[in-house]
Amino acid sequence: MISFPRVSMLQFFIICxxxxxxxxxxxLPGAVADAAKxxxxxxxxxxxxxxxxxxxxxxxxASYFPQNTCIEYHRIILGPVLGEVVNVFLVVLLATVPIVxxxxxxxxxxxxxxxLTPNFAVIVVLMVFFIYATQYGLFPIIRMQQIIFMxxxxxxxxxxxxxxxxxxxxxxxxxxxxxxxxxxxxxxxSWYAYVGPEFAVGFFxxxxxxxxxxxxxxxxxxxxxxxxxxxxxxxxxxILGSADTAHNLVPTIIAYRSVEIPDTFIERLDGYFFIxxxxxxxxxxxxxxxxxxxGIKQILKLEYNRPIVVLVAPFLxxxxxVVPNFQTAQQISQWVNYAFLAWGLxxxxxxxxxxxxxxxxxxxx
Amino acid sequence: xxxxxxLHTVILAGVIFLMSFMVTGCWDRKEIENRGxxxxxxxxxxxxxxxxxxxxxxxxxxxxxxxKYKVTVEMPRFKKGEENVTxxxxxxxxxxxxxxxxxxxxxxxxxxxxxxxxxxxLQVLIFSEAVAREGIKDLLDFGLRNPTMRRGVKVFVTxxxxxxxxxxxxxxxxxxxxxxxKTSQNVKMTPRFATVTSLGEVAQAxxxxxxxxxxxxxxxxxxxxxxxxxxFNAEGKMVGELDEWEIVGGKIIRRVLKEGAFSIPNPANPxxxxxxxxVEPRIKVNSHVDGDxxxxxxxxxxxxxxxxxxxxxxxxxxxVFLMAVERAMADEFTRMVQVAYHKHQELRADALGLGSLxxxxxxxxxxxxxxxxxxxxxxQTPIDVNIKVIIRRxxxxx
Numbered sequence: 001m002i003s004f005p006r007v008s009m010l011q012f013f014i015i016c017x018x019x020x021x022x023x024x025x026x027x028l029p030g031a032v033a034d035a036a037k038x039x040x041x042x043x044x045x046x047x048x049x050x051x052x053x054x055x056x057x058x059x060x061x062a063s064y065f066p067q068n069t070c071i072e073y074h075r076i077i078l079g080p081v082l083g084e085v086v087n088v089f090l091v092v093l094l095a096t097v098p099i100v101x102x103x104x105x106x107x108x109x110x111x112x113x114x115x116l117t118p119n120f121a122v123i124v125v126l127m128v129f130f131i132y133a134t135q136y137g138l139f140p141i142i143r144m145q146q147i148i149f150m151x152x153x154x155x156x157x158x159x160x161x162x163x164x165x166x167x168x169x170x171x172x173x174x175x176x177x178x179x180x181x182x183x184x185x186x187x188x189x190s191w192y193a194y195v196g197p198e199f200a201v202g203f204f205x206x207x208x209x210x211x212x213x214x215x216x217x218x219x220x221x222x223x224x225x226x227x228x229x230x231x232x233x234x235x236x237x238x239i240l241g242s243a244d245t246a247h248n249l250v251p252t253i254i255a256y257r258s259v260e261i262p263d264t265f266i267e268r269l270d271g272y273f274f275i276x277x278x279x280x281x282x283x284x285x286x287x288x289x290x291x292x293x294x295g296i297k298q299i300l301k302l303e304y305n306r307p308i309v310v311l312v313a314p315f316l317x318x319x320x321x322v323v324p325n326f327q328t329a330q331q332i333s334q335w336v337n338y339a340f341l342a343w344g345l346x347x348x349x350x351x352x353x354x355x356x357x358x359x360x361x362x363x364x365x
Numbered sequence: 366x367x368x369x370x371x372l373h374t375v376i377l378a379g380v381i382f383l384m385s386f387m388v389t390g391c392w393d394r395k396e397i398e399n400r401g402x403x404x405x406x407x408x409x410x411x412x413x414x415x416x417x418x419x420x421x422x423x424x425x426x427x428x429x430x431x432x433k434y435k436v437t438v439e440m441p442r443f444k445k446g447e448e449n450v451t452x453x454x455x456x457x458x459x460x461x462x463x464x465x466x467x468x469x470x471x472x473x474x475x476x477x478x479x480x481x482x483x484x485x486x487l488q489v490l491i492f493s494e495a496v497a498r499e500g501i502k503d504l505l506d507f508g509l510r511n512p513t514m515r516r517g518v519k520v521f522v523t524x525x526x527x528x529x530x531x532x533x534x535x536x537x538x539x540x541x542x543x544x545x546x547k548t549s550q551n552v553k554m555t556p557r558f559a560t561v562t563s564l565g566e567v568a569q570a571x572x573x574x575x576x577x578x579x580x581x582x583x584x585x586x587x588x589x590x591x592x593x594x595x596x597f598n599a600e601g602k603m604v605g606e607l608d609e610w611e612i613v614g615g616k617i618i619r620r621v622l623k624e625g626a627f628s629i630p631n632p633a634n635p636x637x638x639x640x641x642x643x644v645e646p647r648i649k650v651n652s653h654v655d656g657d658x659x660x661x662x663x664x665x666x667x668x669x670x671x672x673x674x675x676x677x678x679x680x681x682x683x684x685v686f687l688m689a690v691e692r693a694m695a696d697e698f699t700r701m702v703q704v705a706y707h708k709h710q711e712l713r714a715d716a717l718g719l720g721s722l723x724x725x726x727x728x729x730x731x732x733x734x735x736x737x738x739x740x741x742x743x744x745q746t747p748i749d750v751n752i753k754v755i756i757r758r759x760x761x762x763x
Contacts, residue, residue, distance in 0.1 A: 117392040177728035243572040
């Protein structure tokens with residue numbers, strides 16, 4: 001019997017948004033520009049539309065087990081052995097997100113802001129923060145996310161909008177000159193940017209107050225995410241052009257470094273971009289570390305995930321540091337992206353079909 | 366044994382204590398007087414290598430590459446305490462190094478001073494014509510790869526030695542690079558000055574394999590002027606220059622002409638002048654494809670004021686006079702457009718962005734011709750120019 005306080009729909013919306021909006025917006029335009037050229041922004045829209053299906057699948061699946069988290073209903077659907085195998089795979093997959101993302105974040109931070117600070121220092125500080133923040137359970141995390149969303153995310157989005165001052169409209173044409181296939185191909189690397197809300201449903205569904213509203217709020221969140229990602233991609237495309245965007249490792253940062261508003265107190269935008277990106281990224285990673293620790297806790301059938309975070313953090317630090325270079329991190333994130341794609345468009349629909357079939361059989365009996 | 370509440374306080378205190386050590390950014394602490402704020406960079410060919418004595422100071426030893434380029438950087442001289450910079454001392458430092466790799470030269474310059482070169486605030490990058498004619502594509506790699514360099518850096522070419530622009534003494538007590546960067550913000554007021562191109566725009570053109578233009582800058586008697594435009598082909602090599610009339614024509618074709626004053630002989634008395642000020646330009650450039658045939662059309666409506674009429678006896682509100690000025694002005698603009706267009710065709714370098722226009726409007730046709738655009742297709746493509754001038758008012762007197 002669930003006796004915890006409930007997650008409101010606005011809180012759920014915020015969690016979904018924060019879990020997806022962290023690091024990938026810095027690399028997303030580059031990933032899609034290569035495949036789709038001038039239609040790169042359309043690719044991001046297509047990625048978001050396809051992701052709606054994944055979110056619908058995750059919500060529908062969760063609605064069959066309103067009192068269970070995803071770790072628990074995997075066991076119910078697949079049986080104790082296969083269910084546990086899937087759970088372990090899921091936890092490993094979830095853990096790769098903070099590993100790859102923190103590594104990419106630290107590299108970007110080191111290049112543009114803290115050039116002499118060792119990677120280790122930034123990573124350890126982040127982990128110490130995650131350990132502390134997760135000590136008090138889910139609801140303090142959600143409260144903190146609410147505050148960060150209302151303050152830092154809003155200001156960050158305003159900074160994003162200022163990028164419109166430097167765009168050149170000629171960079172958007174021609175439209176669909178190469179046909180629709182490159183747009184679809186580009187949607188594959190854009191997938192990673194949307195990952196997060198389907199796991200928020202999986203882990204938080206039992207705690208949500210108005211379960212019949214989950215799909216509506218979740219879809220609204222993905223629509224907003226799609227809008228924000230499309231806007232960022234359009235701005236980067238407008239500033240750099242598709243050819244130059246494809247050529248840069250972190251095109252969003254490069255583009256925002258080009259935005260200057262001379263003779264104003266803002267002058268240059270990139271400093272503000274970085275300052276507000278740090279809490280936005282940290283909030284995102286906090287959710288993922290919570291997913292990992294919560295997943296392990298439920299696999300081990302423990303009551304609290306506090307000791308798990310303390311034990312997992314050193315491993316995460318080790319794996320973040322052990323990645324030898326940026327290009328390896330990029331390669332790993334490519335594979336992680338494929339794995340999430342397989343999860344969202346392969347495993348989740350299979351689980352939903354099995355759940356539906358079991359439910360049907362139960363009703364027949 | 367600590368109570369639960371106390372334990373949390375201890376953990377919180379520990380976290381704050383640990384973070385106060387780790388997030389204060391001490392690793393990145395660098396005193397401002399130890400930063401070498403590079404404000405301008407100049408790249409020249411090495412003319413005569415210095416005699417290779419025991420101390421060959423400008424020479425940068427490289428494992429590979431030749432002593433090919435001389436890189437000069439300008440940094441501000443910060444005054445200390447009550448020191449008056451303008452009183453005798455120069456307000457800038459100039460350092461140089463010679464080699465082939467921009468990166469190694471910059472590092473070698475850094476080793477000559479206690480303030481290491483820092484490019485975040487770089488304002489201008491000037492190439493000598495000799496370097497530009499040989500090609501700047503390879504030299505820009507350092508600028509684009511270096512994380513401290515910004516894409517908004519203004520790129521120039523100078524007919525003489527680029528280092529002279531940074532070393533020269535300006536009339537204004539301002540650091541040369543900053544003076545040039547600020548002055549170039551006003552070019553839109555003077556249509557004959559070439560449009561200033563940024564490092565990012567050059568990079569974009571090079572990546573897209575298209576020709577581009579860069580403003581030429583000269584310095585004389587403490588003044589700088591953006592006289593001509595240097596045209597680069599898709600390989601990043603300078604292939605020619607545009608004079609001031611061709612620059613105006615080019616600006617009309619590229620639809621970047623925003624304002625400016627233009628004079629013609631007064632239709633009533635050719636010994637006097639009529640000056641027209643453009644304030645509301647509306648320009649449309651289109652490409653048309655019919656089978657294998659391609660042509661451009663330029664339709665422009667340049668509205669503005671009669672800025673000056675030196676024939677004082679003339680009635681400026683006389684419609685016949687105004688129509689005559691409009692017609693003569695339109696002919697002048699048409700001539701400038703045609704001259705600029707044909708110059709680009711002669712140079713076989715489409716720095717006007719017409720190839721991009723074809724790509725945007727006829728992508729399938731572009732795919733057929735893109736590989737031979739500059740060399741074959743663009744030089745053979747005609748343009749149909751139709752410019753209309755409208756005088757909205759004759760100024761404050763009739």
